[in-house]
């Protein structure tokens with residue numbers, strides 16, 4: 478339903494959810510189950526709390542000056558915001574109307590639910606491409622890769638500024654051929670400003686324990702600097718900015 482939705486929480490963040498200081502809304506519900514997910518508490522809609530866009534705008538207004546001066550804005554994240562497309566669209570529209578920079582953080586799996594109007598109200602898309610090999614993507618997320626690639630091409634056709642995000646997990650997402658193929662694909666998307674290679678970490682392990690869940694990657698080490706450099710170098714070799 479437009480005008481209201483279900484969220485896990487909101488928070489302020491710096492540097493990871495778009496430019497500047499962000500007011501980040503974590504929506505509830507996600508159709509994927511990524512092995513490295515840091516937000517398993519957002520998976521199920523029924524675990525969230527209902528909220529209206531009006532309530533959120535009141536909250537956002539309290540920080541408006543602060544986030545504007547800090548070159549930031551509002552990011553709708555999750556969970557998967559496109560599971561609640563009406564709510565997400567209205568939130569982005571209302572923020573855009575008052576001149577705030579808006580970002581949408583999505584896996585792209587439900588990209589077809591994003592209308593062109595919603596994307597016009599989105600100044601930046603943070604698009605997670607979690608792997609490029611179809612079987613690996615499914616093993617990692619439980620879902621299909623193709624919708625994300627379709628969404629990526631649509632964002633290019635619409636000229637929407639996009640940051641691609643890629644979580645690097647040793648032994649899971651570090652296959653050189655897979656990364657080369659992804660880099661070649663991204664090189665064809667002239668709307669992509671940068672690929673953020675995000676090192677896997679295990680900080681969510683305690684959260685899983687609290688929720689009585691098993692963290693599937695508990696035994697996996699974070700990538701070392703050499704691996705991070707190699708992967709960023711692979712993107713750069715295709716002419717793609719990477720950090």
Ligand code: SF4
Pocket residue numbers: 507508509510511513514515516517519555556557584
């Ligand atoms: S898409 Fe995001 S929220 Fe959903 S399972 Fe994957 S990492 Fe977690």
